[in-house]
Amino acid sequence: MCTVSFVPLDNDSFVLTSNRDEAPSRNSGKIIRRKAERTNLLFPQDAGQGGTWICTSSDDRLVCLLNGAFERHVRKLPYRRSRGLMVLDFFEFETAESFFETYDFNNIEPFTMVVWDKGRLFELRRDETTTHTRQLDTAQKHIWSSSTLYDRQMTDERLAWFKDWQKQNPTPLPEDVLQLHLNGGKGNEHYDYVMNRANIVCTVSVTQIIRDSKGMSLTFRQREDWSAFQKETISKHNYVG
Numbered sequence: 001m002c003t004v005s006f007v008p009l010d011n012d013s014f015v016l017t018s019n020r021d022e023a024p025s026r027n028s029g030k031i032i033r034r035k036a037e038r039t040n041l042l043f044p045q046d047a048g049q050g051g052t053w054i055c056t057s058s059d060d061r062l063v064c065l066l067n068g069a070f071e072r073h074v075r076k077l078p079y080r081r082s083r084g085l086m087v088l089d090f091f092e093f094e095t096a097e098s099f100f101e102t103y104d105f106n107n108i109e110p111f112t113m114v115v116w117d118k119g120r121l122f123e124l125r126r127d128e129t130t131t132h133t134r135q136l137d138t139a140q141k142h143i144w145s146s147s148t149l150y151d152r153q154m155t156d157e158r159l160a161w162f163k164d165w166q167k168q169n170p171t172p173l174p175e176d177v178l179q180l181h182l183n184g185g186k187g188n189e190h191y192d193y194v195m196n197r198a199n200i201v202c203t204v205s206v207t208q209i210i211r212d213s214k215g216m217s218l219t220f221r222q223r224e225d226w227s228a229f230q231k232e233t234i235s236k237h238n239y240v241g
Contacts, residue, residue, distance in 0.1 A: 002146035003193050003203075004064050004114055005162065006121065007177050008139055013212040015174045016116070017181050018054050018064050019193055020205045021149055024223070027204040031220055031232050036091050042234040043088075044207060044220050051084020054207050055091070056216045058234050062116040062209060063087050068147035069110040069127040076128075080107035090115070096122050100133050112144060116211070141166055149201065154191040161185065161193075174210050181206050182226055 002021035008014045028047040033040065036057070043055035056062040065087050086108060093099040096117040105126050115122040121136040123144075136142060143162045145155045161184050169176050185192025196202040206221045215235035221228065 002066055002149055003158070003181065004066060004144045005177060005181070006114065006136075006142040007172060008141065009174070009210075009212075011213065012119075013210070014116075014138070015177050015208060015210050016062060016064060016114070017177050017206065017208045019181050019203050020053055020207070021146065021195055021201055022204050023201060024199060024204055027222060031218070031230055033232070033234075034088075036088075038094070039091060040234060041088065041091060042216070042218055042232055044205070044218075046084045049082045049084060051082050052087050053084060054209070055087050056209055056211075056218060056234060057091055058215065058236060060116075060118045060211070060215075060236055061091065062211070062216065063090050064114040066112040066114075066144055066146045067109075067149075069112055069125040069132075070147055072148050072151070073110050073128065075109065079109045080104075083109055083111050086111075087113075096120065100124060100131065105131055110147075112146070114142075114144065149195075150191055158184075158191065158193070174208060178206070178208055181208075 003019040005017050006014060026047055028045055030045045032045045033042055040058040041055055043052040046052055054064045065083055089103065090099050096115050108126065110127050113124040115124060121138045123134050123136055125132045143159060145158050150158065165180050165184065181193050189196045194203040202223065204223050208219045210217050215233060217231060217233040219229050219231045
């Protein structure tokens with residue numbers, strides 16, 4: 001939820017990897033398959049309200065959520081709707097643009113959303129009043145850090161690690177990206193890619209989605225044992241149940 005990278009691969013494939021930084025009590029090990037109105041969904045379910053921070057679908061779409069927009073904000077509870085449920089709401093819309101333009105973002109806590117929509121990559125940032133969207137180059141590598149946990153100096157240093165890694169890995173494989181997400185940093189648990197702030201907030205899971213011509217595969221690892229994982233695949237236009 002709080003460190004996300006997008007890395008293009010060969011043949012129009014890509015890998016998107018998400019480190020979720022949360023209170024340990026918010027961890028979840030349950031991967032859900034759900035039939036939606038337009039498609040089938042595959043996602044790890046949040047232990048709270050049943051939403052998610054990352055979800056993919058059988059019609060070549062993906063959403064990944066980070067807390068916060070540009071700067072750390074002051075929470076103004078209660079909010080109208082959970083951001084994790086908003087991620088699932090996205091798949092009720094036919095296109096990314098229709099979601100961006102018509103969804104009711106009023107009184108939803110600030111967030112950043114990374115969206116893959118059938119060959120196009122978008123970034124949506126929503127502060128307390130305004131929605132900011134931009135389309136990104138799918139041939140380039142990208143990384144995001146949550147503004148609620150990482151200040152500008154931390155974010156810039158984390159970006160520098162990512163750029164150094166790119167120089168050392170010009171043609172990375174998904175396993176190379178995973179190792180970056182598990183080991184990236186300089187030995188400071190406060191803001192390494194796998195972080196831990198006195199067990200109050202820490203990296204509770206790492207989710208990696210690989211997209212190729214057949215569909216998307218989702219691999220989910222938890223803090224208790226990074227080497228153990230669950231893997232599920234959702235094929236294009238493969239409707240379940």
